[in-house]
Amino acid sequence: MDRAALEDYAARYGDQSLAPAVVLIAAYNEEESLGEVLDGIPAYSCGLDVDKLVVVDGATDDTAKVALKHGAQTCVVPTNRGQGAALRLGYHLAAERGARYIVTTDADGQYDIAELPKLLRPLIDDRADFVTGSRRLGSNERPALIRRVGTYVFAWLVTALTGQHITDTSFGFRGMRAEVPNSVTLEQPQYQSSELLVGVLSRGYRVLEQPMRMLPRTAGVSKKGGSFRYGYRYARVVLGTWWRERRNTNRSIRKNLTTNITA
Template sequence: MSTTFPDEVDRAALDGFAERYGDRRFASVVVLIAAYDEQDALGAVLDGMPAESCGLDVDTLVVVDGATDDTAEVALRHGALTCVAPRNRGQGAALRLGYRLAAERGARYLVTTDADGQYDIAELPELLQPLIDDEADFVTGSRTLGRTESTDLVRRAGTHVFAWLVSALTRQKITDTSFGFRAMKIEVPNSVRLEQRQYQSSELLVGVLARGYRVLEKPMTMLVRAAGQSKKGGNLLYGYSYAKVVLGTWLRERRSAPQPQDRPAAERISEPAAAVPER
């Protein structure tokens, strides 16, 4: 699916944000949450957000993806910077909007997490410090290296299957392709072609690997959802859609991504490093 930024929904959301916050600049670190109908879980997630991490100030940005409940009101009440899209489009579109907004307003590092409480924000420094130390450009958690509380055997098996597939396609060792708790330098998501409106986690990861960014995995914890229901559909639909995105992104990037020697010198990154699991 081809997308253009900003479309009319993005423009309406950005105009509303500017009306609420003026020209407010962001902290060095922005924790970005895309939220759709998460009024019951979001408040507790926001209350756990730190004001600083690794010696840097932290802002929390919630992009409300056309919610039909009080998600936006909860975000505002709990102190998050809140950008409201007037129409639901999917997590990928909401995150893409957040990536651009954070870059435009001065963030240096971007962290993504979910509104449902499945990730442990106490593990944030483990994601952030390798970026600050310039050991990586993109750091992602891994439930395979860490642990998961999920009892869904199909989803757990799928995690291993898709990790194998992405590792085989990109020739870089990856143990978890869909962990939503990630940190990255601000230029990374804004330099990767992102089209998916829903199943975007693999699109971003495959794009980042294809473009030679340094990717690092860290052992992390996958908790059970605090409240509400997943918006990703049943296991069969999720697996089919996810596989389609993985293969489609890989084929697209294989055709279009420039090789390191073809990039301007200022844009080159040292030879791609394999994702290095650390315990």
């Protein structure tokens, strides 16, 4: 799937490089809201040119046409595989095409693109490797009670597991050095936000949270499913990622000890 999508992208854009900063969106059936989101992304921020990159995740509507019409570099995957798979492809493509910084946002208009400098500036100033927004430090308009409680619970869980204080584990408006997501093990098709965050924290990258706004969805419907099912699956990903990273770290330690003893 990735190979077919990349070949189609190369046929459309040739060997064209991307700007130093890329705003990446994984979009599935978001024709109603995507255009407005893309139009709000500036062409220039914090002294850097900014490109828009949309990975269309097997959409059955006109999401791809909307992305192209509104000036986004567009990579079309023929089959829907989930946001995680689409973002992994986008991370790879952005880094391969020369981006230094990658910012992720959603196609539904729930993040305020005017806050883009809050993500880019700490990266440019080398104060962080990974910057994420936090609705708890900022604001969240009309949150459902169960989702608000879940935000606190998962923040506590990730903080307890990693030893680093986190207030919001699933905020989708994030900035990172381009090599960071490509150096972390990412496998989840859907609940990728926690997998990436736990992976980044476990590998010692400098993580910074910034206060940001969470807005109501402008159109369409959420694809996360029911709150209890979402919470269960999200918890499983958090715990599974933490255990995988801890196991890999222990293996590396044992390997290094063995190498040193042999030497």
